[in-house]
Amino acid sequence: MDTDDPVPISALNQYSYCPRRCYLIHAESEFTNNVHTLRGTHEHGRVDRLQHQVSAAGVRIEYSLPVWSHRLGLTGKCDTVEFHPDGSVYPVEYKHGKRRRWINDDLQVAAQAMCLEEMLGRTVPKGAIYHQQSRRRREVVIDDILRQAVETAAREVRRLLTDKQLPPPVDDARRCPECSLRDICQPELARAAKKIAEIQSGLYEPEDDYP
Template sequence: MQDDPVDPIMLSALQHWSYCPRQCALIHVEQVFDENVFTMRGNAAHERVDDPGFAIYEGVRTERALPVWSDRMGLIGKCDLVEFHPDGRVYPVEYKHGLKRGKKHDDVQLAAQAMCLEEMTGKHITHGAIYHHSSRRRREVEITQKLRDAVENAVHAIRAILDSGSLPPPANDARCKECSLKEICQPQVVAGLKMQNALLADLFKPEIM
């Protein structure tokens, strides 16, 4: 008897989970989302590549908003831009707002896109890029084994969150400042309640004679 099919995980969930597991659960389990200045900037950065189409320049074919998936990992989503070079190289490019700077969660999402493309095309992908909209510059990312392992680990962790339906504890750190779900998540309140409960439990712990 075959195993029951599982619902695919959105590629964007890997970026959310890598940034903050609680944010991932709020969006993909609770179906909660809200806008802030950072998400609006991100939407603006994606305007051009959200329109499906292709172009050919100097022999390089570029596909915008290309649907991708992995049956092995149970992933589905789309790449902002994929370059198909004459020498056979496949090169995914993910668009992000902001200045050029390294962010692990962006790299994990890009690596997941590369792994989907590998499964679909049969070609090994060694590099991709993050295009930073504010600085109009690319940051090339090597698709290392470490990044591939991070993708696999993220998929397993997200699957566990989806299966349990539970919310991880809040980060309650510098990440919360830029999160559009801060008011919904209430990280300081939730973290404070957890600390109070721990103090109460310790206060009423029976003494061992």
């Protein structure tokens, strides 16, 4: 990407989950589906087809709302943004899984909130993740720590996509088995290479009693 191109907000989510995955998707256009991504695509497609509405409580709900920030160099789309009668604005991101906290999802909602703040000129202190499988929301407080994390991630993702250097695999027992790019990434090769390097280094270590 060029240095002036906006960074997709979704790239911040991918980067926080795994920098290598972020690079493969956004720099090399590599992507394959698994059951998790297909469910997510289905859920987002359902939301995209909805039209704006006003609830009985007077909350105006906008779906698939484009957002951007010139200051951060970000662009993206909110699944849902609620505009409440008291003037508060509340972005809601849809995820297909069970209700649990993933920092990369919180980062995505915070980035959306910061874009809305710049666009609307008002503070957005909270947002939420709607977990489809649990059918429950999890509120995300957009505090100073999360805001700083968004700014840092935006800079790091821009540098990653501009420098065009593929990061090494993370080989993480929690994240890698669920990743749709596992076969492309092949994190087990990194583990094997590390093991070989350890064995090779041990072959050339002199014994303590060697004269």
